[in-house]
Amino acid sequence: MTLDDLRVFVAACESGNLSAVARELSRTQSAVSQHVRRLETELGLPLLERRPRGVAPTQAGRILHRAAVQGLGQLDLALRQLRDLRTGDRGTVRITTGATTMRHFMTGAVVRFRREHPDVNLEFRTESSSRSCFDALAAGEADLAWVTIGAAVRGIEQRPVIELPWVLAVHAADPLAERTLIEPADLSAIHPIRLPGNSIARARLDGELGYLQGPTTSVADWDSAVLLAELGLGHAVVPALPGWRAADLPALRLIPIPALPPLPVGWAVRQWDALSPLAREFADSVSSHAEA
Structure with a gap:
């Protein structure tokens, strides 16, 4: 059973005509029939009832059709979200930092990022100290942390951005x-x-x-x-x-x-190479504004 088998089967159930499915999918009717027969052979049950003017799902076919529609719909949604993450069009960036960071370091960058990516979710989590920010990163509760740069922390990468007198x-x-x-x-x-x-x-x-x-x-x-x-x-x-x-x-x-x-401040992450394109873009935007 493959995703292609299920997609062809769903199309056959909804169209009721194998010839129409073949035209829609740019395949031969024989190839469409082979997908359905493969499912029927694997499940040991007839899934489509052949009629003079097309096909209709059997009881077993209706059960599989309902499950396949839901599963394929969720899978298609997940694939779209993954493509969006890869191309940087949508997604979520989670930032943890102290209470005053937004006002002093991120205002301009957040405004610019929001204008350029109106569909991206920005989640800000306030912590009482840089050490708490490190804990949030280690627990996987944040992608980025704006912190006071300190001693090395196991499993955390720190990058200074500016030094404050x-x-x-x-x-x-x-x-x-x-x-x-x-x-x-x-x-x-x-x-x-x-x-x-x-x-x-x-x-x-x-x-x-x-x-x-x-x-x-x-x-x-x-x-x-x-x-x-x-x-x-x-x-x-x-x-x-x-x-x-x-x-x-x-x-x-x-x-x-x-x-x-001077006091160095900047970004901390679990692993820079593993950041999403959105998170990297946000971090770079904040860094540019802070340096300016």
């Missing part, structure tokens, strides 16, 4: 606000607003500065840290994210800390 976010009335740059030694007296302990960015910063002393406030993301600094509730050492503009933050100052090594 560090800045000190302070209220405009803070004594440090008039500085043109901040040295690491200047941070010993600040009231730090810190990211969670499981953050790769926090671990990298602690490795450079040590644990900052004084009363602290902990937040889940960089935007929250900057907001608290703007309210005058502490000082935030944060990477300079795209989208933070002085005109939009009149009560805030972002002062460079050039002595700190």
